Amino acid sequence: MTSMTSKTGDLADDAAATARLTIDLGAIADNWRTMRDLSGEATCGAAVKGNAYGTGMAEAAPVLAKAGCQHFFVADANEGAALRKLLPDAEIFILSGAFDAAIPVILDNNLTPVLNSLDQIAVWRKAGNDRPAALHIDTGMNRLGITPAEAFEIAEARAFRPTLIMSHFACADSPDHPLNAKQIERFTEVRTHFPEARASLANSAGIHMGEDTHFDVTRPGIALYGGECVNDVKNPMRAVAKAEARILTNRIAKAGETVSYGGTVTLKRDTRIAICGVGYADGFHRASSGSGVPLRQALPQGGMGAVEGHTAPLLGRVTMDLLMFDVTDLPEILGVPGQWLELFGETIALDDAARAAGTIGYELLTSLGSRYARRYA
Numbered sequence: 001m002t003s004m005t006s007k008t009g010d011l012a013d014d015a016a017a018t019a020r021l022t023i024d025l026g027a028i029a030d031n032w033r034t035m036r037d038l039s040g041e042a043t044c045g046a047a048v049k050g051n052a053y054g055t056g057m058a059e060a061a062p063v064l065a066k067a068g069c070q071h072f073f074v075a076d077a078n079e080g081a082a083l084r085k086l087l088p089d090a091e092i093f094i095l096s097g098a099f100d101a102a103i104p105v106i107l108d109n110n111l112t113p114v115l116n117s118l119d120q121i122a123v124w125r126k127a128g129n130d131r132p133a134a135l136h137i138d139t140g141m142n143r144l145g146i147t148p149a150e151a152f153e154i155a156e157a158r159a160f161r162p163t164l165i166m167s168h169f170a171c172a173d174s175p176d177h178p179l180n181a182k183q184i185e186r187f188t189e190v191r192t193h194f195p196e197a198r199a200s201l202a203n204s205a206g207i208h209m210g211e212d213t214h215f216d217v218t219r220p221g222i223a224l225y226g227g228e229c230v231n232d233v234k235n236p237m238r239a240v241a242k243a244e245a246r247i248l249t250n251r252i253a254k255a256g257e258t259v260s261y262g263g264t265v266t267l268k269r270d271t272r273i274a275i276c277g278v279g280y281a282d283g284f285h286r287a288s289s290g291s292g293v294p295l296r297q298a299l300p301q302g303g304m305g306a307v308e309g310h311t312a313p314l315l316g317r318v319t320m321d322l323l324m325f326d327v328t329d330l331p332e333i334l335g336v337p338g339q340w341l342e343l344f345g346e347t348i349a350l351d352d353a354a355r356a357a358g359t360i361g362y363e364l365l366t367s368l369g370s371r372y373a374r375r376y377a
């Protein structure tokens, strides 16, 4: 495996860093091909907003483009401008749409806004452009997009002709949720009014729902980065990100003593503790504070670490820059200073680490802080 350092994350010096993130770009490409194949006849795009879900847009986007992706979805015009520098020919959709201050950035960088309201349509028309723009129809999420009724009026007036219409699922992670069928039905109906536009509905989980959701363009995000997208289904994607913390010291604490702030966990035995150089400032959520914390007792298990495949429970509260793991049960030569302790990636699935914090893989990936030494393989 070759590795290169990040173009964007050089705040952390590799050698001195106490936090390390390894991103498998080959896995991102493989995952995209999997979603492309699952998309059937539809063209498969990619959501690369939020710095490609924390994995690094500068590295991930060119790899996706090389795999054959030509449609990219980002959150705002600034992300779009950064992506344009990397991919001169791609079609780049701006999900937050067009507002006055964003217009120059959109035009200068040849970006395609996804217009989300009647106001945004007016702003785009005032900008006087026949350039491509997409139209978002809200079919049941109550977030962005015009209503189906508004869409029918727009179509009738023929005053604005989107090149693509799109909508977004609210409950795609639960395939049996009745809202999915309603959204598909509403979107299919709206589509008949825009015969010249391409249509796009499915995110990662939507793609798994099957042909009815695929339309012309699909928009996978989390699946590309190895995250779970459908509840209670074994994740078929390749893992992409591995986060590790350097073990700074070991300490032996006695039975009856407590660990970390608040003294919330009382040790039941003499314990070898690995003190690791990652904390909530690195996006390791404080909510994953170890299961010894009284508040956690009604919650799923707290965070876990792993050294060479051996798991070790997190002890006590997560602190800003440090984590404590119980490595008593590991072989003596593991969990010692200088080694790296995995927080998620190989032994511990991203989504298991997220569940331990009461959240989802999306949030874990997008909160990774700037202290990680990033390595791309």
Ligand SMILES: *Cc1c(COP(=O)(O)O)cnc(C)c1O
Pocket: 047, 049, 073, 095, 168, 202, 203, 204, 205, 219, 220, 221, 222, 223, 229
């Ligand atoms: C983020 C996003 C996607 C990608 O969703 P995933 O669940 O990550 O696959 C698709 N469409 C829209 C509108 C989004 O905001």
